[in-house]
Amino acid sequence: MVLARRAFTVVQDEHLQHLTGRTLAAETVAAVRSVIGERTPVALHEPSFRGREWQYLKECLDSGWVSTAGEQIKAFEKSLLEITGARHAIAVVNGTAALHLSLVAAGVGRDDEVIVPALTFVATANAVAYCGAIPHFADSEERTLGLAPQALRQYLRDTTQSGPGGTRNRATGRRIRAMVPMHTFGHPADLDGLRDVAEEFGLVLIEDAAEALGSRYQGRHVGRHGLLSTLSFNGNKIVTTGGGGAILCNDDGVAKRVRHLGTTARLARGWSFDHDEIGYNYRMPNLNAALGRAQLEKLPEFIAAKRALAQRYAHAFSAVRGIKFVREPAGTESIYWLNAVLLEPEFAAQRDAILETTNRLGIETRPVWTLMHRLAAFRDCPRMELPVAESIEARLINLPSSAFLASAHA
Amino acid sequence: MVLARRAFTVVQDEHLQHLTGRTLAAETVAAVRSVIGERTPVALHEPSFRGREWQYLKECLDSGWVSTAGEQIKAFEKSLLEITGARHAIAVVNGTAALHLSLVAAGVGRDDEVIVPALTFVATANAVAYCGAIPHFADSEERTLGLAPQALRQYLRDTTQSGPGGTRNRATGRRIRAMVPMHTFGHPADLDGLRDVAEEFGLVLIEDAAEALGSRYQGRHVGRHGLLSTLSFNGNKIVTTGGGGAILCNDDGVAKRVRHLGTTARLARGWSFDHDEIGYNYRMPNLNAALGRAQLEKLPEFIAAKRALAQRYAHAFSAVRGIKFVREPAGTESIYWLNAVLLEPEFAAQRDAILETTNRLGIETRPVWTLMHRLAAFRDCPRMELPVAESIEARLINLPSSAFLASAHA
Numbered sequence: 001m002v003l004a005r006r007a008f009t010v011v012q013d014e015h016l017q018h019l020t021g022r023t024l025a026a027e028t029v030a031a032v033r034s035v036i037g038e039r040t041p042v043a044l045h046e047p048s049f050r051g052r053e054w055q056y057l058k059e060c061l062d063s064g065w066v067s068t069a070g071e072q073i074k075a076f077e078k079s080l081l082e083i084t085g086a087r088h089a090i091a092v093v094n095g096t097a098a099l100h101l102s103l104v105a106a107g108v109g110r111d112d113e114v115i116v117p118a119l120t121f122v123a124t125a126n127a128v129a130y131c132g133a134i135p136h137f138a139d140s141e142e143r144t145l146g147l148a149p150q151a152l153r154q155y156l157r158d159t160t161q162s163g164p165g166g167t168r169n170r171a172t173g174r175r176i177r178a179m180v181p182m183h184t185f186g187h188p189a190d191l192d193g194l195r196d197v198a199e200e201f202g203l204v205l206i207e208d209a210a211e212a213l214g215s216r217y218q219g220r221h222v223g224r225h226g227l228l229s230t231l232s233f234n235g236n237k238i239v240t241t242g243g244g245g246a247i248l249c250n251d252d253g254v255a256k257r258v259r260h261l262g263t264t265a266r267l268a269r270g271w272s273f274d275h276d277e278i279g280y281n282y283r284m285p286n287l288n289a290a291l292g293r294a295q296l297e298k299l300p301e302f303i304a305a306k307r308a309l310a311q312r313y314a315h316a317f318s319a320v321r322g323i324k325f326v327r328e329p330a331g332t333e334s335i336y337w338l339n340a341v342l343l344e345p346e347f348a349a350q351r352d353a354i355l356e357t358t359n360r361l362g363i364e365t366r367p368v369w370t371l372m373h374r375l376a377a378f379r380d381c382p383r384m385e386l387p388v389a390e391s392i393e394a395r396l397i398n399l400p401s402s403a404f405l406a407s408a409h410a
Numbered sequence: 411m412v413l414a415r416r417a418f419t420v421v422q423d424e425h426l427q428h429l430t431g432r433t434l435a436a437e438t439v440a441a442v443r444s445v446i447g448e449r450t451p452v453a454l455h456e457p458s459f460r461g462r463e464w465q466y467l468k469e470c471l472d473s474g475w476v477s478t479a480g481e482q483i484k485a486f487e488k489s490l491l492e493i494t495g496a497r498h499a500i501a502v503v504n505g506t507a508a509l510h511l512s513l514v515a516a517g518v519g520r521d522d523e524v525i526v527p528a529l530t531f532v533a534t535a536n537a538v539a540y541c542g543a544i545p546h547f548a549d550s551e552e553r554t555l556g557l558a559p560q561a562l563r564q565y566l567r568d569t570t571q572s573g574p575g576g577t578r579n580r581a582t583g584r585r586i587r588a589m590v591p592m593h594t595f596g597h598p599a600d601l602d603g604l605r606d607v608a609e610e611f612g613l614v615l616i617e618d619a620a621e622a623l624g625s626r627y628q629g630r631h632v633g634r635h636g637l638l639s640t641l642s643f644n645g646n647k648i649v650t651t652g653g654g655g656a657i658l659c660n661d662d663g664v665a666k667r668v669r670h671l672g673t674t675a676r677l678a679r680g681w682s683f684d685h686d687e688i689g690y691n692y693r694m695p696n697l698n699a700a701l702g703r704a705q706l707e708k709l710p711e712f713i714a715a716k717r718a719l720a721q722r723y724a725h726a727f728s729a730v731r732g733i734k735f736v737r738e739p740a741g742t743e744s745i746y747w748l749n750a751v752l753l754e755p756e757f758a759a760q761r762d763a764i765l766e767t768t769n770r771l772g773i774e775t776r777p778v779w780t781l782m783h784r785l786a787a788f789r790d791c792p793r794m795e796l797p798v799a800e801s802i803e804a805r806l807i808n809l810p811s812s813a814f815l816a817s818a819h820a
Contacts, residue, residue: 049471057467061459066652066701067645093503093653096674096691110542122674122685129688132520132542235477235695242476242695243503264506264532265787271765271776275532278539278787281506285645285652287701291476355681366681377675377688 024322024350025357028341028397031316031323032363035309036405040362045236045338046402048302053294060290068263070286072293077246079296080231083214084221086248088255091241091284091292092262095210095232098245099127099180101282102228105258106204108133108177113169113382115179115203117147118371119389124182124208125372125381136169136176137373137383142342142392144329146189147181153197155384160201167201172382178204183212183222185398186238186337187328191217191225206230210245213238214303216333223248228258233292238302238335238403241292244284303335305406310336312406313399322347326396336401340368343395354397368396434732434760435767438751438807441726441733442773445719446815450772455646455748456812458712462704470700478673480696482703487656489706490641493624494631496658498665501651501694501702502672505620505642508655509537509590511692512638515668516614518543518587523579523792525589525613527557528781529799534592534618535782535791546579546586547783547793552752552802554739556599557591563607565794570611577611582792588614593622593632595808596648596747597738601627601635616640620655623648624713626743633658638668643702648712648745648813651702654694713745715816720746722816723809732757736806746811750778753805764807778806 036042060072073091080089092098108114110132116124118137125135138155141148160167160176167176179198181189191207198205207229209215209222216222223229233244249255260266265279284292310327317325322344328334343351351367358365371393372378373386446452470482483501490499502508518524520542526534528547535545548565551558570577570586577586589608591599601617608615617639619625619632626632633639643654659665670676675689694702720737727735732754738744753761761777768775781803782788783796 046474047476049474049476053471054468057471058464061463061467061701064456064459065645066457066459066650068653069645094691122676122689123691126674126688126690130540235475235479240476242697243478243691243693264536266532271769271774272780274780274785276786278536279532280536281504281533281653283653285698287652288695288697291471291697359681370682370684375684376686 024347025354027320028323028354029358029361029363031320032358032399034316035312036400042363042400042405043402044364044366044398044400046404047235047240048298048402048404051294051298053291056290056294057287060286066287067285068283070289072286072289073284076289076293076296079293080246080248083296083299084223084248086223087250087252088248090247090249090255090259090262091289092245092247092282093284094243095230095234095245096123096127097280097282098230098232098247099123099208100130101258101262101280102206102230102247103127103131103133103178104261105254106178106206106227111174112177113172113174114177115152116372117182117389118373118383118386119145119184119368119392120182120208120372121210121369122372122375123210124180125378128180129377133177134174135372135378135381137378137381137386139384139386140389140392141190142388144189145184145187145326145392147179147194148388149190149193149197151384153200156197156201162201167203169382176201176203178206180206180208182208182210183215185326185340186212186215186335187326188212188215188217188222188332188334190329191222195225211237211337212335214299214335218331224250227251227254238306238337239292239295239299241284241288241295244288244292302403305403306336306401309401309403309406310339313339317341339399339401341397341399342392343397345391345395348394351395351397364400366398368393368398434757435764437730438733438764439768439771439773441730442768442809444726445722446810452773452810452815453812454774454776454808454810456814457645457650458708458812458814461708463701466700466704467697470696476697477695478693480699482696482699483694486699486703486706489703490656490658493706493709494633494658496633497660497662498658500657500659500665500669500672501699502655502657502692503694504653505640505644505655506533506537507690507692508640508642508657509533509618510540511668511672511690512616512640512657513537513541513543513588514671515664516588516616516637521584522587523582523584524587525562526782527592527799528783528793528796529555529594529778529802530592530618530782531620531779532782532785533620534590535788539787543587544584545782545788545791547788547791547796549794549796550799550802551600552798554599555594555597555736555802557589557604558798559600559603559607561794563610566607566611572611577613579792586611586613588616590616590618592618592620593625595736595750596622596625596745597736598622598625598627598632598742598744600739601632605635621647621747622745624709624745628741634660637661637664648716648747649702649705649709651694651698651705654698654702712813715813716746716811719811719813719816720749723749727751749809749811751807751809752802753807755801755805758804761805761807774810776808778803778808
């Protein structure tokens with residue numbers, strides 16, 4: 001009898017949960033449709049080519065310069081300077097290459113450790129591994145979805161030792177060389193707080209701004225706190241070059257080294273070439289820069305559209321109990337690269353039902369990336385406790401976010 | 411008096427040398443002009459876009475798919491299969507990425523050694539270094555400008571030890587894991603000979619065919635002897651995608667792994683993604699593949715033109731005493747990516763005078779790459795004696811080689 005009653009209770013709970021799940025999923029679908037209309041399928045993020053893309057591509061082809069030098073690259077890099085306020089911008093083949101090159105230029109080497117959020121796209125951790133270095137995973141805060149400065153400071157105070165050779169992880173004996181916060185979905189991380197931590201422990205700060213071209217922190221474009229920062233122009237980003245990325249830098253010497261390293265460390269001497277260190281073939285082709293140049297001209301439009309779309313999502317979800325729309329952190333202006341909602345903790349179990357229902361109906365939604373410390377390649381890397389990242393992972397859902405969706409329901 | 415006489419002799423020698431230099435330089439200029447006409451400046455290699463480049467780029471843009479997936483990539487890879495006869499072709503961001511990915515897929519890891527020609531472009535050695543491995547430089551033969559199998563076999567017999575763990579360098583104790591011959595200027599290396607050496611010592615053979623798309627060895631396209639082989643579509647190659655490369659492979663399992671590694675080792679599971687090892691963001695964007703697809707359609711034309719140009723250079727230089735035009739090795743058909751001449755040893759001192767005169771007159775010529783063991787990054791790497799590579803380095807000059815030059819003087 002007792003067993004039977006328990007079995008019945010379980011069934012009832014599952015039934016209830018199933019119903020709640022269906023309800024939340026239905027409410028999510030309704031909220032999304034109220035924003036972007038009925039049209040399906042709708043992707044998570046699609047580019048839009050309604051500017052001078054064709055004109056610049058044609059110019060590029062007619063010039064005969066399609067490869068890793070040319071006027072389109074110069075114009076593209078110049079636009080990046082104007083948009084970001086950075087002193088130097090170096091266009092490269094993709095965001096991963098931008099991260100890798102930044103880490104090398106920052107002096108990250110074999111057997112160093114680098115602080116990286118557990119909640120990020122795999123490129124951040126991979127780029128550290130390319131240096132022969134080890135990612136060391138840190139927790140995030142729900143307010144920004146980025147690295148949590150207070151928790152990180154306490155953790156580093158508890159577990160590291162500082163000396164003339166820098167900060168060492170007491171458990172592994174390895175030097176911790178740099179910190180790479182990532183501006184998740186375009187929302188700037190707590191840059192002032194993180195810079196303080198970086199300074200206390202002598203870490204080089206590199207901003208992974210792959211998702212945040214156009215986002216502002218206290219009125220200024222992101223990428224100004226780090227020695228270096230990186231952008232991505234992959235096909236799913238606010239602006240695309242097909243595949244591409246860039247490094248922003250305000251230090252003349254470091255920028256020069258980045259450009260040198262990314263061009264196979266080549267030294268031209270008359271008709272002859274030398275290479276004075278191990279370099280990389282990372283420069284963006286002129287062809288891709290031509291596309292990107294036209295895209296950058298549309299950036300203000302894209303940002304306005306994406307911010308308007310986010311406003312509408314925020315409004316639509318304000319009426320849905322148990323689901324919270326993720327807003328830009330105070331003091332920042334986010335491009336809302338990917339819109340996101342967070343389930344209240346008591347509804348976390350409904351995440352998969354919502355993902356399943358929306359995707360089945362042709363509305364592409366996605367959970368956040370699998371946290372880095374769960375991936376086979378990084379399972380044994382050092383890390384702090386990650387309660388906030390793990391909670392966000394269990395509750396976050398990304399929504400369709402293409403700029404053109406802002407006018408889909410006008 | 412003795413001192414004065416000696417000084418006089420030296421001056422006389424220099425004077426003579428200067429005169430000979432001027433003569434050889436003048437004869438070189440005359441020979442080159444007899445082939446390509448009087449028009450200057452003329453570059454070492456320029457692309458030509460007279461096919462369907464526009465059409466495919468427009469199709470790509472109109473489809474909305476510009477990034478690392480799409481129909482242009484599929485069509486481009488299919489064309490590569492048809493041209494090369496390989497079973498698998500994987501398009502990537504550039505030739506360096508193709509080499510790196512091939513080495514990783516071949517199992518080259520930290521502290522392995524890899525046999526690489528000293529006479530190559532720096533990418534071959536850099537890609538080895540990216541794996542945390544060490545390039546081990548080997549000599550070339552004048553007949554092919556590629557790795558010399560006989561000398562290499564003898565050297566490996568003398569300096570290595572074979573056992574169940576593979577072949578070890580007795581001096582360093584490190585495993586020698588692979589061998590990467592490069593087909594210099596499009597001329598196929600002695601692939602049968604090199605395969606025998608690779609088999610004797612249990613080395614994975616990877617062909618660096620960056621310069622040899624379209625070249626044939628005993629009737630078949632190069633790239634069929636190695637487990638993997640690599641191509642480049644940089645702006646200076648016979649066919650360009652802006653920046654790009656590809657990996658050819660005949661093993662289904664290895665090809666699958668290459669594709670997986672090059673796509674951030676991503677595993678899609680419904681709406682969720684996992685990454686099961688350290689991967690790379692190396693896939694070629696659809697935009698670049700669109701350009702390449704049109705270029706590949708013109709490859710037969712480009713090859714015919716370049717071979718005709720080489721014939722004319724061969725004829726023109728047959729009359730120049732002291733200079734030998736570099737011809738394709740017996741049993742091969744070379745695309746003559748870059749045409750080259752070799753000074754006879756007694757005229758080697760005239761190389762710089764010839765380079766200076768031609769470049770001053772707007773005819774771009776170049777010495778061969780600085781040998782790898784002279785570069786700061788690789789100075790301390792293991793190597794065999796390199797007499798042939800050093801002799802070639804002292805005597806080789808590359809000549810303007812664009813396909814369209816074949817019709818410049820028609």
